[in-house]
């Protein structure tokens with residue numbers, strides 16, 4: 265069993281810890297926390313060994329009745345690999361800690377690309393992270409775009425990508441974020457940083473992105489236009505091609521899903537942990553072809569789409585499995601793919617039989 269340490273146990277870290285726990289080939293060595301808050305209490309209840317980030321703050325944990333297994337230094341020493349899910353910029357400060365222990369580490373998308381040897385997306389460049397010591401799992405938006413671009417690029421070639429990203433103002437727990445009553449060009453300059461970030465995964469890709477920020481905590485929504493090198497005769501072929509991808513969830517028109525609110529409701533109804541949606545959610549009807557121009561709209565759950573990518577990155581770095589094997593195992597263990605939205609003939613027959 266591979267021992268995975270989680271340094272930074274917030275929105276991403278706690279989800280990655282739970283995902284590691286469901287894998288048959290890895291276990292959580294422990295999680296590092298700064299303060300004994302409700303999230304630390306949850307980690308203790310989940311029986312994750314807890315390590316203090318700051319030696320001077322261990323008393324606070326003891327006062328809250330939380331036993332500590334040691335400090336973050338001990339955690340790194342006891343881990344085969346560390347997932348650093350600390351806030352943007354802290355990962356760069358932590359890298360010397362991992363180097364000191366000769367422990368490989370994954371960083372997250374808030375870090376600069378220069379922090380690691382590879383910017384990683386499981387579908388696009390799994391093999392590039394194999395044997396790397398430091399890997400950056402790209403951000404939620406870059407993950408969402410990379411998953412979509414990969415199969416399109418392979419099947420039709422891409423001349424140019426243009427995407428407008430309507431981004432959530434903050435995560436539900438980020439009570440101080442906004443805007444609370446506006447739609448902000450963010451950044452005002454074009455392109456936004458997202459295009460160059462996608463190019464850390466696809467260096468040759470011609471892509472321009474425009475970013476806005478709106479008052480929601482639910483999901484990001486992307487309006488995508490891809491000029492193909494060679495378009496198929498029928499847009500149905502593209503829909504079928506995208507449907508083959510496990511981490512692209514097609515939203516059929518009849519499902520009545522009109523936005524991120526209904527998507528989150530669907531995820532909660534389906535019993536998804538924390539209402540998470542690990543897949544890109546593509547509105548099937550939005551997939552449109554005008555000459556060589558492909559259009560579509562997709563929603564991206566910022567809190568969770570990078571979680572399966574972290575699991576696959578752990579396997580790539582440590583050489584546990586190859587890309588297709590790892591993605592398949594991650595998909596199976598997490599339960600990726602909402603079968604109730606599957607309108608294939610086979611599934612329709614199943615549904616009728618159930619009736």
Ligand code: NAD
Nearest residue numbers: 272273274275276317349350351352372373374375404566
């Ligand atoms: P978060 O603030 O929810 O969690 C970060 C955790 O790290 C907090 O518990 C914080 O107390 C802790 N922390 C702070 N300093 C620390 C230190 N020195 N050592 C250990 N822990 C420390 O942040 P998040 O949203 O989980 O983001 C983490 C990373 O993931 C960032 O790089 C971010 O850009 C990236 N990311 C975030 C999202 C998202 O939407 N939330 C999506 C994709 C990627």
